Amino acid sequence: TSKVKRIDTRVDKLRMKRKDTDTLKVKENVFDEPTLKTLYTLSNKGIIEAIGGSISTGKEANVFLAEDTEKDIAVKIYRISSSTFNSMEDYILGDPRFRNVRHSKRDIIFAWTKKEQRNLVRAKEAGLKVPEPFVAERNILVMEFMGEDGIPYPQLKDYRMEKETAKEAFDTIINYIDLLYNEANLVHGDLSEYNILIIPETEEPVFIDMGQSVTREHPRSIEFLIRDIENITRYFKKYSISADPHELYKLIRNK
Ligand code: ATP
Ligand code: MN
Numbered sequence: 001t002s003k004v005k006r007i008d009t010r011v012d013k014l015r016m017k018r019k020d021t022d023t024l025k026v027k028e029n030v031f032d033e034p035t036l037k038t039l040y041t042l043s044n045k046g047i048i049e050a051i052g053g054s055i056s057t058g059k060e061a062n063v064f065l066a067e068d069t070e071k072d073i074a075v076k077i078y079r080i081s082s083s084t085f086n087s088m089e090d091y092i093l094g095d096p097r098f099r100n101v102r103h104s105k106r107d108i109i110f111a112w113t114k115k116e117q118r119n120l121v122r123a124k125e126a127g128l129k130v131p132e133p134f135v136a137e138r139n140i141l142v143m144e145f146m147g148e149d150g151i152p153y154p155q156l157k158d159y160r161m162e163k164e165t166a167k168e169a170f171d172t173i174i175n176y177i178d179l180l181y182n183e184a185n186l187v188h189g190d191l192s193e194y195n196i197l198i199i200p201e202t203e204e205p206v207f208i209d210m211g212q213s214v215t216r217e218h219p220r221s222i223e224f225l226i227r228d229i230e231n232i233t234r235y236f237k238k239y240s241i242s243a244d245p246h247e248l249y250k251l252i253r254n255k
Pocket of ligand 1: 057059062152
């Protein structure tokens with residue numbers, strides 16, 4: 001169909017835009033045959049209309065700006081070929097929700113993608129601001145685009161704010177960790193100034209990147225919770241906000 005072609009053309013353009021070694025990387029590691037097929041499936045279902053430029057190339061996934069018929073969307077594609085899936089296995093194996101997952105690399109990545117979707121749903125239900133997940137299909141997560149005019153909101157690390165605003169953002173982030181733990185039964189597990197976006201207009205934080213988030217039953221959930229809190233208190237020291245991570249931890253745990 002023409003939709004498929006449109007995706008094909010965009011993918012081709014994307015390949016052409018990237019020169020030399022990067023071209024190969026993108027071709028072989030992201031848009032491999034199974035991933036292209038999944039993109040076609042999503043295109044046929046009308047979930048993705050066109051795929052645009054790369055937003056990010058991370059350790060395990062690439063994020064692209066895309067469009068459905070009416071709006072911008074974000075498409076996160078976990079790389080089947082070069083994922084650091086051994087560390088993924090650690091998170092999945094301790095999670096009672098994934099007891100029945102077969103242990104092939106592909107299956108772990110597919111389960112991981114579903115896990116990120118479910119975690120985002122639970123976080124949203126608990127009252128956090130997160131991208132709304134639309135569809136998880138194999139290794140592809142389609143979600144709300146957090147940005148404006150095709151430009152993603154800045155990461156916390158790149159956003160300068162006034163001291164007072166920083167205190168508000170800090171309080172919101174701690175409240176989000178609390179809600180996540182006590183309402184959604186989850187620990188983010190990789191929380192830092194990299195995985196929080198700031199909406200410039202309102203200076204509100206947005207939590208992202210929840211593939212690794214674990215339930216409280218996970219054997220390492222306490223360790224991850226403490227690390228998340230420590231990362232945040234460390235970052236906000238530059239705004240002269242001093243908080244004792246262990247006190248915050250106790251407040252959250254003893255609810
Ligand atoms: P890393 O391995 O670097 O931690 P990642 O591969 O785990 O990254 P994410 O952290 O989920 O992937 O996303 C990478 C970047 O892409 C984010 O820092 C953010 O800038 C952008 N991004 C992710 N999701 C969205 C979204 N829904 N809307 C807009 N931008 C997004
Ligand atoms: Mn990230």
